[in-house]
Amino acid sequence: MAEIHSERLPKQERVCSKKLIDRLFNGGHSHSMSAFPLRVVYMPMEAEDESQQLPRTQLLVSVPKKCFKRAVKRNRVKRQVREAYRLQRQILADKTADRHSMVLAFIWLDDKLYPTEVVMQKVKNLLQRISEKL
Numbered sequence: 001m002a003e004i005h006s007e008r009l010p011k012q013e014r015v016c017s018k019k020l021i022d023r024l025f026n027g028g029h030s031h032s033m034s035a036f037p038l039r040v041v042y043m044p045m046e047a048e049d050e051s052q053q054l055p056r057t058q059l060l061v062s063v064p065k066k067c068f069k070r071a072v073k074r075n076r077v078k079r080q081v082r083e084a085y086r087l088q089r090q091i092l093a094d095k096t097a098d099r100h101s102m103v104l105a106f107i108w109l110d111d112k113l114y115p116t117e118v119v120m121q122k123v124k125n126l127l128q129r130i131s132e133k134l
Helices: 002-007 018-026 071-088 090-095 116-133
Strands: 031-035 038-046 057-062 100-108
Touching: 018 038, 018 057, 018 100, 031 116, 038 116, 057 071, 071 100, 071 116, 090 116, 100 116
Parallel strands: 057 100
Antiparallel strands: 031 038, 038 100
């Protein structure tokens, strides 16, 4: 079961709740750091009760229309960031305790496309810096 889980990024690991997004950006308990062209906003959370089977980390990827007018380019960047996170998420999974979960929001800052290797390196850098802070 763990092998199948690590190979994909299921819907449960994506942030869909408007309440959670508002809490992440307006709650005051979140932290932010940048590795240009990416910025990550993250918020460690306590598990409310054990009956909730939320994943340890949840992800949100945002590419503003101001950066890319064409949806094709925005979608490409989102795919690159999601794939980079999927391959590197073990960095955070090792650091999060059993009772904690993490909400992450990756925000694209530049109006240029980057090669996938560069995006992978930036995501890895950000995840390592977050795990050091925990």
